Amino acid sequence: MRIPNFNTTEGSRLYRSTVGRQIAPRVAELLLDHIQRQLGEVAQSQCDILELGCGPGTLTIPLAQAFPFSRITATDPSEAMIELAREAAGARGLQNLTFAAVEAGKLGWAPSSFDVVVCNLAFPFFRRPYQTLRQVFKVVKPGGSVHFSVPGEHTWEEFLVIAAGVLGSAWSVAKPFLQKIQQAQQLPGALLHAGFRDLSEEHFRIPFSFPGSFEVLAFFAELFRLLDYAPHASRDILADAIDRQYPQGFQMHYEALVLAARRPALPPRHAALSARRPRAPESR
Template sequence: MAVYTTDHSEGVLKTHLWRTAENSAAYLLPHIRPAMNILDVGCGPGSITADLAQRVPQGYVTAIDYVSDPLDGARSLAASRGVHNVTFQVGDIHSLEFPDNTFDVVHVHQVLQHIADPVQALREMRRVVKPGGIVAARESAALSWFPDNEGISAWEELSDRMGRARGGNPHPGRYIHSWAEKAGFARDQITRSADSWCFSSDEQRAYWGGSMGQRATSSGYSQVAVGEGFATQETLDLIAQGWKQYREDGQGWFGILHGEILCRK
């Protein structure tokens, strides 16, 4: 039931590996305690997972992804950091293979927008978290950039169209709290917040623009776009050129607003 429009190729993993607990889960960190048992859903290459595991030295982190592709890399990353209180395995967010009331925290980052039934996913996460525990979710809500860029505009339009056509919900951060209510959390159990990423320095533009340009030329994203008739190769070339222009422009700026929820059971 995943409707992901790309894969785990080099350009995709490059953007995911940049993510840390500090830049992607700061809203959750004040609630982490050393002996907690955490479930990280949609862990990808494990960079956030390893950070969380280091914060629970007397606890444990179980991490799942819907395919096995990134998990060997995630295990290697954790081992390279000396993190051993973690397990990586394949799992389905819509039907978690864990008993009720198992985890102190269930964390998910940029995953609900890529699945067929986010309410069912949150319902499952609520089921497996302990009474008094936390379900934490963070999703993109809006994009902005400077200067105007025809290629990036084409990328945004194509990505949105592909995601919706495949059953996803692009950039749902502004309303994920409404999904949480439908999943069974009372309104007064849900804390809402927002945070952002910004890529504007030479180093940040090289990383973000370079990895996004790679997605347009050599990833599952480009294969789906052309193979399923969403775009022509000319459109992908325009997108790649747009990211190149952004990367090379000293005034280039790209921002992403995220919506966040902490849900108490």
């Protein structure tokens, strides 16, 4: 099983035409809807928004369209991904977007630079997720908020239960995928550890329906080349098990979690003092 190499042109295009076409846009839609509900009028004024792990612009583009008065800085460590996102923004003539090739753990912006930070499905790929969120905390203004989507632990559960049951040790091919799901579950802890508060979490179940096992295996073959590395017989065993247990067709769910949290506002006295404090000449 392979997760595409996001750093190459080929890998980023493969991502865009597979997960970036079939799954990420559906999650991005839920995340954007959540951001619009939570921010309301705030983001319709001039707001500074940072996106982490923007990939080919799956969330970036609809976000920039939904908040035309906000300044959006979209980041990703992969130059190849940034190039795809930049192309998509250019094709739509979006002016409120800038891009930077940087990973979430190495943000170079001054403290308190952003009102809002957003991230669609990239958290499971962060190296050292706890340290990274401490970096993110610094660049959010006091009172500002963060909004993340990640896969939930029940993602593809219906399929995974069958596969683990019939494939035995051959099922280790799914390890890279399962590790990403595991890292995703660290998000609430990492947010609280970084200092964020008012954590909220929404769960969504996105259905994926298939007439039979052939289509199920084709779906995973396209997304992750799942089973390419397992013994050939495993596919037949898996296909038989799916068709036997679900003769009327198979449905599985992608579980999307949308988490939001806030950097605590400064206490009123502290806020008044910092508002009165003269700014350094170079920041004027």
